[in-house]
Amino acid sequence: MKAAQGTDRTTDEAEIRAIIEDYGEGLRNKDADRCVSHYADDVVQFDLAPPLENRGKETARQNLAEWFKTFDGPIGVEITGLKILAGTDAAFAYCMNHISGTSKQGQKNDHWVRVTIGFQRTEGKWLVDHEHVSVPFYMDGSFRAALDLTP
């Protein structure tokens, strides 16, 4: 049976890949609106910084805008190892992102983060329903975030 347009797995994976790439461009261009255009209104985010979770597209937009302000100059975003698994109306993807740049305080940022994204298709459009971004932490008693790891 030929699947209807937009329900083919290859098409879905291509659509999701395009969303992730566009989101990356949004980050590089410090364009919070572009990034959150891919979020569902009730997106649930597990982010690098506390709290444990953030809810809602508007919170996401504000947090991105605040984060962008901490950079002096461009943000480098390299998306690697992207794997996408799409089913009908639900999909997930994960990748390892290399984030680089210089903070307003002149500190060099250069670290790799793990990213997992859950997608839901609503009215024919794939939206990010859930996002989880993290680094591990050292279990040597320091409990320090492992920001120096590379894949």
Added chain:
Amino acid sequence: MKAAQGTDRTTDEAEIRAIIEDYGEGLRNKDADRCVSHYADDVVQFDLAPPLENRGKETARQNLAEWFKTFDGPIGVEITGLKILAGTDAAFAYCMNHISGTSKQGQKNDHWVRVTIGFQRTEGKWLVDHEHVSVPFYMDGSFRAALDLTP
């Protein structure tokens, strides 16, 4: 159109919920085999501890067995806020888990972790293809893992 058995969304979500509950029971019983019985052979895990990722069911089994050994007595696992989104052959779920227990060194463990799980259905069976477990870290200059947060 009536979906075929096992392809109904409610059935899928119930199957996935049962897997997550059984996995939790595996943790409580320190039964690594029971936990990893739900993993795909090529599962990719983003875990609390370095490295950035672990690959494969056997690595997962060994890491769980090592982790269980660090506990003196039972491990408490409370799964909260579970949300499941199932499509045909792909699904994702996320929740906030409360982990508690006492280490062999007598240290009390009591913390909340964020969990995201990606599922793939292969030959009619849902398996964990991807798992992401983390805590955020403090951006106050300490870079310490935020193990004291509650939902």
